[in-house]
Amino acid sequence: MRPILKIENVSYRYYDRIPALTDVSIEVGAGDQFAVIGANGSGKSTLLQIMGGLIHPADGTVYFKGDAVSEKALHNKDFLRYFRSSVGYVFQDSDIQLFCPTVLDELLYGPLQLDIKETEALDRAFQVMKMLNIEGLKDRPSYMLSGGEKKRVAIASVLTMNPEVMLFDEPTNGLDPRTQCFLMELLVALNEAGKTIVIATHDLSLVGELRAQVAVLSENHCIEKCGSSHDILKDDALLLKVNLIHEHIHFHGKTAHTHLHSHYLFHQHKGQVD
């Protein structure tokens, strides 16, 4: 089956100086759950922004359903509209994403951009608000919302465009456990509804819950390994190498225990020293 998103030998440098990605190639299938994981500064967000056509690689090509997504292609009116309505991007910092006067305006912005009739756009907005339990916030400006509410509104503002692919940058960052749980369920439900979900994260628990296909980025900004979340999460050596887990020593009385440690699955005692 042809991938919905294909990244081929992509390299990117910030301000023509700081390397962010080096020769990265991945494929995301339609309807997949896909996670890009890596330590801070490995290039996860950059890769996601390239997938979303927000920035363009110095080398390599990005394809969406076989069409090259380039700066030139996005200057074509029809392609821009097609691509932006098909691929939605949820930013890590919701404050940055929300720029309309009220929550309702925020939700209507996308559909109205796509020339959807106002009645239908309103219908979509209210349905999404109902799904995300934010109906009570519709007349509020975004700066009067809590972090969790902002995240819901940011997701809602993308959902009203009904994209096929949704890109989430560090979706659980800075959210309380209840909102994290809600978000996890939402991602699964959206995927079951046919959406392709791509996340960039270093939250291994999220990757485990999603049972996603995973691409691991190294600190050298290259793809270290691709595979199922099951295979990746049990590869201690790999996770240690890319700095997603670390070796930890603690004491029980006079006995020192060494184990690999992450804030998710790993707490496997490897050895003990008296």
Add this chain to the structure above:
Amino acid sequence: MINKIPSFLLEKRSSVMTTQSDAAIGSSFVDKGLNYIAAIIKAGYDQWELASQKGLLQKFDPRVKILFLLFFIGLISFKQTIFAESALGAFIFVLAALSKLNIASFYKRVFFLGFFFGFLVALPSSLNIITRGEVIFHVFEFPKAYDFWGYHLPMQVGMTRQGIAGVMMLTLRVSNSVALSLLVISTTPFHDLVKALKVLRVPDVFLLILTLTYKYIFIFAKTVESLYLAKKGRLARRTSGADGRKWVAGRMAFIFRKTQMRCEDVFSAMQARGFSDDVRFYGCRILESRDLVFVSVIGLAGLVVIFL
């Protein structure tokens, strides 16, 4: 959760892009804004990289460079001959080359500023209407000479030898001053340059404000860059100028709010680390022998220029 998914989200969309017209949209204000912000951030990196290179001037203490700058700006202003100004220009060129600056881009900026603020500003003074003297280049001719309000308009208007010499002097002075300032700025990291201003008895509180401002220009430039990217992510067509201006105004308000909040946070963080109204700014290192050698060399070079 799946039961709550709205029906429109379950609709299947057409799988591929079917038709594509040739209708192209030019660069939007978002693209232009992104390029502009990227250029600002890149300029910061350029300055830092250049100042960290292993060139001649990069080796010396910033205080010495500040003194060198002031001394030579004084010399440039006081010298009255084109030869002396040219010699100073040549000296600055040698220093720029030894400091491994990109000479072409360095002099592009120098000549741009020198041309506008030196040559163009002074050019009218070369006419014999302002500077009397021997006309060597005729511009136009009046039917007769005019005298009014104490001014004399000669019949033949043209550029005088003395006027052209004055224009050349001013252009050289401006170019040399700009070149010298750019040379010191390009070869000194900004934070070191600010610290070096202590030798001029600039108050510490002013230096602190300058340092924080410079730092937060780049931090907020990155925030603005993210704002533009977020807008780009939801921009499915070209927006009108009015919509664009509305968005920019809204985002300016957002940045203003964010800077205010950041200002309060930074102040709290400073207080938490012992800040009281008394600003104590970390000073500079002790001057090394190479700095003293540099002081001697520029002193000697200055003396030579004085006697030129």
